[in-house]
Amino acid sequence: MSIAPELIVRLQKNDQEAQRLFWSSQWSYVFAICAHILGKGAAATDLAVDVLTAFMFDYVHGLAHPATAKAYLRLMAVRRSLQKRKEQRVFVELQNWETLVEEGARTPEDQALCRAAMPRLEGCLSRLSPNAQQVIRLSYTQGMGNNRIAELLGVSKQYIGKLIKKSLERLRRCMEEPIPGEGRKGEGS
């Protein structure tokens, strides 16, 4: 399935069927780019989700030439992957967590608790299947409902609901595992 100019025009009109077609045709490729640069894992899945959603819901509306979509998408995927790789190298992500945690936490104790839990959460996410990582990212980071995710991925909303429930349970169990001193996956030296 190529990114035909007609498909881009439909994306610009927020056509949901076009969004599903776009997602299913480009997911593997965008993920492959991210995984090639970042290594396979939750970081690559997250980034592929972010790139596709940003392109589909945001950048597509600013494209002057629909025929440039394909080139633009791959430039975007490479560019963001390189940015992410640099962030991983200099631990900027941890600093960002601190900022975000401070925004979302209620008390200083709460902030400390969340800050300490974030690296562990990243490691636990990496243990999930790529499908589960994708759905979790769409649900909690992109803020999509189960219906919307199901439409986008071309599956039933019941499947999405079960996958999220099962994934949360696995994450919860993983977070409670008594593995002191475990390193966070994906941190470079």
Added chain:
Amino acid sequence: MTSEARPPGDVPAIERLLGMRRSPGEKTACAGLEILARTLAGLASAEDKAAAIRHLQDCDDCAEVLLELARVEGAGIHPPEERIPAGVEGERRPFGARLRDFFATPLLAPISAAFLLVVTFAVWWLVPRAPIQQGSGPGALQKGQGDALYVAVQRGQVQFVLKPEDFVNDGDSLGWFYSTDRAGYLAILFREEQGGVELIFPAKASQSAAISPGFKIPLEDGARVTAARGCEWLVAFFSDRPLEIAALRKALLLAHGAAERCSLEVPFDQARSVQVFPLLRERRESEVSP
């Protein structure tokens, strides 16, 4: 790798943590990205191309993106619609070909300039090349048989395989090809007359890279010739086992160079073949050492 002890007290609700886990992302798209996309999509006008060149001169990030994209394409990662056997769609030119066209313009110089000195880049194989002349000779083989490294030079629009007596000029782009009759490992290093040593291939590695048997197989990393005084050499080490780059650096530091003939003796027992290329330059009278 850092250590993370269990957080004290209860773990915060997973849902809440996931909600906080937002990606910083990029707030605005680079204005140059669209013009690059137009160029790669084959829709760029001459003005667009000129603008793309200007943009790449100022935007190291975009130059890096293009080079990384070239590596991705080189690793065989193609969009679904381009995974088509050659010849099935004669009209459509693959993206890789357009990327090569892109680099075949004078873009090559500013892009590479952004990366300075003998920094590795994956541009060489992007440039459409004339077939390598059969029988053109590699550098002096000091030890071993069956292995050969070829240095290809891109000078403006001209491409040729470097022979031991050829000169190189500032600004030349160098690419590497090897031939070997058996699998093994390869490392290429650069040595200056003053003793400086740099790793050329594999870039930023601690050991030599695995290679397969074959004839004139191109390597991804390349280099650009920069202004220098005195003799310089490229040295290729073929081996049956991976070699530590630190050991190769040491061997090159200790190697004896004869400046008057630009020869270099590299004693190194662990390699099955050692090949030395002198990078000769036409010396002006004022530059000749006393």
